[in-house]
Amino acid sequence: MYDMETRRSTLALLAQGRSLSSVSRRTGVSRAAIRAWRTRVEPVPRMARDCPRGPADTAAYAYLLGLYLGDGCISAHSRGGHYLRIACADAWPGLIQLCRAAIVAVRPGVSVAVVRKQGCVMVSGYDRHWPCLFPQHGPGRKHDRAIVLAGWQREIVGAHPWELVRGLVHSDGCRTVNWTTRTVGGVTRRYEYPRYFFTNKSADILRLFTDTLDGLGVAWTRANAKNISVARRASVALMDARIGPKH
Incomplete structure (x- = not known):
């Protein structure tokens, strides 16, 4: 340090x-x-000092970290403590359940509420330790500030890289099926091929996503400034085996 x-x-x-x-x-x-x-020029407090219990389940934490970086926020309660809120689209009820399960696995005993909004639900849990569990919390939008993992977070991501990728894709990604046509022997045939997209405005979060993919042997390309595409057949197969479409 x-x-x-x-x-x-x-x-x-x-x-x-x-x-x-x-x-x-x-x-x-x-x-x-x-x-x-x-x-922030001051060092981020060490996990061992500020949150001695840490995440109860590190695999669930890696997944929840991905959800938080994509669609999450932390807000203070007027009487102390904080709420972790993750926005989940109504179209994916399975994702809502996965999010609830991850919060409970990371902080056993936390009560989780689901508040319906227009087009989505906010899955939230109250706890005094969310800011030290997610030191990326800060004022303003994530893409307007630096997003850097603490050392202990890098260790967890190193142990559970697929869980981080799964959380990021479940929050700000999707699996789509593209198609094209080819004429073979005078007959026009339609071919379909799946691909994954990850979309985020934060250059730091995009880099975290692609660096993790590199470590997993997943080939990717940058579609534009805020979109990452995974389209090679072998890499899509890897993603399908560990992530799959939202449900």
Whole structure:
């Protein structure tokens, strides 16, 4: 962990008008860390100190982390504690149940409420530890601030990478079937092929998704600034075996 003097001196170089890359090369500090310091210069408290119990189920936590980064938020209660809220579309009742189960698995004993909104439901659970379980919580929208995993979160994702990918796809992704036509021997035939898309405005969350796919051997392409596509047959088969369509 970098000390405060290193953090402040690095930001001072940035304030001189130097580029992020040049400051990173000069100090040896990663670009991701410098971006995070621009939002919060103070170190994020260690999990062991702020939340000694941690997530009860690390696989469920990796999945819930994906849901939170895609469609979740944390809000303070007026009398203390916080609500974790995950937006789930009405069209996917199975996803609503998976979300409820993940919250209970991560924090046993938490009561989970389902509040219906127009076109979706908010699955929410009250607990005093959500901010330390999800240190990415902060003011404003996620794509307007740095999203960097804490060391203990990286360890959990490293142990359960498919669960993180599943949570991200279930929140901000989809499985679609595209089609095309080919003329063979004078006969026009229709061919269908499935693919996965993941859509997010945050460059950091997109990078987390693609870095995890790289580690799993899943080939992907960038369709545009906020869309990642998985279309190769072998990679789609891997995704189907571990994720599949929403239900």
